Amino acid sequence: MDDKVVIAKRVALELRSGNLVNLGIGLPTTVARYLPAGVVVHFQSENGIIGMQPVPEAGLANEFLTDAGGGPIGAVAGAAAFDSCMSFGLIRGKHLDVTVLGGLQVDELGQLANWMVPGKMVPGMGGAMDLVSGARRVIVAMTHTAKGAPKVLKRCNLPLTSVRRVDLLVTEMAVIEPTGAGLVLKEVAPGVTVEQVVAATEAALIVPDQVPVMAITE
Amino acid sequence: MSKAVNVTKAVELIPDGASLLVGGFLGVGSPHRILAELVRQGRKDLTVIANDTARPGVGIGLLIDAKLVRKLIVTHIGTNPETQRQMIAGETEVELAPQGTLAERIRAGGFGLGGVLTPTGVGTVVAEGKQTVEVDGETFLLEKPIKADFALIACWRADYNGNLDYSLTARNFNPVMAPAGAVVIAEPTEIVPVGAIAPDDVVTPHVLVDHIIEKGMSNGR
Numbered sequence: 001m002d003d004k005v006v007i008a009k010r011v012a013l014e015l016r017s018g019n020l021v022n023l024g025i026g027l028p029t030t031v032a033r034y035l036p037a038g039v040v041v042h043f044q045s046e047n048g049i050i051g052m053q054p055v056p057e058a059g060l061a062n063e064f065l066t067d068a069g070g071g072p073i074g075a076v077a078g079a080a081a082f083d084s085c086m087s088f089g090l091i092r093g094k095h096l097d098v099t100v101l102g103g104l105q106v107d108e109l110g111q112l113a114n115w116m117v118p119g120k121m122v123p124g125m126g127g128a129m130d131l132v133s134g135a136r137r138v139i140v141a142m143t144h145t146a147k148g149a150p151k152v153l154k155r156c157n158l159p160l161t162s163v164r165r166v167d168l169l170v171t172e173m174a175v176i177e178p179t180g181a182g183l184v185l186k187e188v189a190p191g192v193t194v195e196q197v198v199a200a201t202e203a204a205l206i207v208p209d210q211v212p213v214m215a216i217t218e
Numbered sequence: 219m220s221k222a223v224n225v226t227k228a229v230e231l232i233p234d235g236a237s238l239l240v241g242g243f244l245g246v247g248s249p250h251r252i253l254a255e256l257v258r259q260g261r262k263d264l265t266v267i268a269n270d271t272a273r274p275g276v277g278i279g280l281l282i283d284a285k286l287v288r289k290l291i292v293t294h295i296g297t298n299p300e301t302q303r304q305m306i307a308g309e310t311e312v313e314l315a316p317q318g319t320l321a322e323r324i325r326a327g328g329f330g331l332g333g334v335l336t337p338t339g340v341g342t343v344v345a346e347g348k349q350t351v352e353v354d355g356e357t358f359l360l361e362k363p364i365k366a367d368f369a370l371i372a373c374w375r376a377d378y379n380g381n382l383d384y385s386l387t388a389r390n391f392n393p394v395m396a397p398a399g400a401v402v403i404a405e406p407t408e409i410v411p412v413g414a415i416a417p418d419d420v421v422t423p424h425v426l427v428d429h430i431i432e433k434g435m436s437n438g439r
Contacts, residue, residue: 045387046317047243047244047246047387047390048243048386048387048389048390049386049387062386063246063388064246064247064374064385064386064387064388065386065387066243066244066246066387067387068243069244070243070244070245070246070272070297075386081384081385081386081387081389082389083321083384083389083390083391083392083393083394083421084243084269084317084318084321084390084391084394085321085322085325085394087318087321088317088318088321088322089318091318092318092336092337092338119306121302122295122302122305122306122312122314123294123295123296123302124270124292124293124294124295124296124314125293125294125314125316125317125344126270126293126294126296126317127293127316127317127318128316129316129318129319129338129339129342129344130316130317130318130319130338133337133338133339133340134318134337134338159342159343160341160342160343161342162338162339162340162341162342163340163341163342
């Protein structure tokens with residue numbers, strides 16, 4: 001299975017019926033494809049809608065109905081559209097149950113860096129700082145390493161997105177829960193050993209006696 | 219009295235060096251005819267406050283391509299490599315702001331508030347040089363209000379008095395920006411008779427709007 005599919009499928013298991021969920025651009029967006037049967041969530045797109053569906057129905061694409069990446073989307077019956085103040089009021093005001101965001105680095109404090117590489121790549125934070133500050137639950141979905149280099153570090157050396165400790169990190173190798181005591185290894189991916197995860201991680205990991213395998217299906 | 223005006227005349231009101239609040243999210247809900255006319259008339263040294271700069275050749279990206287912008291206050295430039303290039307080369311000053319913070323700063327500007335207190339950005343580079351305020355044990359950043367010489371907004375319908383409504387995700391920053399522009403120019407998809415937008419459906423009340431861009435009869439203007 002492709003690494004990004006492993007991540008998206010595992011993140012999808014975190015969503016509960018009735019949740020208001022915001023998925024970041026890129027890998028996080030694909031989580032919507034793998035919702036378990038029977039789980040119905042409300043997807044928010046921060047450009048101003050709750051009730052987005054990832055793909056418009058045939059013939060119903062609308063130039064004024066787009067996601068936060070500018071691509072065409074659909075809207076479910078009962079969707080609601082609103083302005084940017086309402087959209088970020090929902091996010092900052094703790095009305096958003098879950099956000100799933102990509103990451104460049106996560107560290108032992110559970111802090112996330114995901115919006116710039118000084119001098120190289122400066123996309124800007126967009127909505128990410130508000131999402132990490134305000135969502136009830138922050139899930140980071142990212143590859144465990146970049147070109148072999150660890151992304152789970154002792155301390156982030158890129159500018160932080162927020163000082164808030166994120167709630168869960170899902171990679172193609174592991175599920176890691178940042179806690180006040182440090183990063184706890186909660187699960188490993190199918191075919192991955194605890195030793196492999198530890199070797200690919202710069203940060204110290206708290207490894208329980210039993211580390212279950214991610215319950216994802218082919 | 220009708221506020222409708224053609225786009226050429228409307229843009230002639232905007233001087234070089236003006237500050238502009240520009241609606242839209244990656245070009246969706248941006249006033250495209252106004253932006254194209256700004257380029258045609260060659261307005262320069264502009265300060266643009268907006269969510270993003272779309273892409274080269276699209277929306278605010280047109281102003282970037284033509285190097286008409288001196289300073290940008292935006293949340294995201296990842297979709298426009300030319301904006302990133304101009305920023306890194308020092309050709310265009312770029313201030314990056316969190317999206318929710320930008321929206322609230324503009325709202326504060328338009329609604330007479332002295333700023334907003336937000337938890338977003340506390341402890342990050344966004345907080346550098348800014349005052350923090352403790353409220354009931356929680357730390358907030360004081361973010362100052364934003365106003366501009368002009369708000370250039372797009373809407374779905376406008377009546378001739380200037381009542382506006384919006385469509386779906388093309389709404390975004392537009393209604394937030396209308397109160398914060400000293401002069402407000404709205405570019406509707408359709409102009410409708412007064413009364414056609416029911417009072418409950420008016421999002422931006424007419425008193426905030428100075429000019430409405432007519433549909434051109436030729437040449438797209």
